[in-house]
Amino acid sequence: MVITLKTEEEFEYSVIKPTSFYSSEHEKTKLNWFCFEISVGFFDAIKKNHGRQLKKYKIDDKAIAEFSIYIAKKMKDIVLQKLAGKIDTVYISYEMVELYFPTFNDGLVNKMLNTISKVWDEQLSICGICPTRCISEKDAYCIMFDDEDYCL
Secondary structure, eight states: OOOOOSOHHHHHTOSOOGGGGOSSGGGOBHHHHHHHHHHHHHHHHHHHHHHHHHHHTTOOHHHHHHHHHHHHHHHHHHHHHHHTTSOSSOOOOHHHHHHHOTTOOHHHHHHHHHHHHHHHHHHHHHHTTOTTOTTTTTTSBOGGGGOTTTOO
8 A cells, every 4th residue: 555645734734654664774664554554544534433531541642553463463473374374273362452452452452453453454455456566575675664755
């Protein structure tokens, strides 16, 4: 999926930055770009669907962004296990949410998992037609990390 921006200002104030997914040049891989994109999807969907409820827990945009990055990185490990044939199915565990937000009740955990699962499914459906091939070429260098339009 390629992120399309409405305005430069809109992206400039994005809470999640591509730099959250690499610390050196060799980590600018397509799989890490996939993780960046899906973290943005998680953030947008969680904020839209659960933002009001999360404010009751004193969870702001920064905390939602950090959680979205955390989940994307956890999902990266699961994707790698799937690609290596170590697991048959990609799973999204309630433990990922409960460990990060231990005060959430079961209902909110389930709602968050449903949102995360929906974003995951949507991202993968887009990946199937995207020419970047972040999953099948997971270790290839991703030039989008160097594109100023994405990485302000």
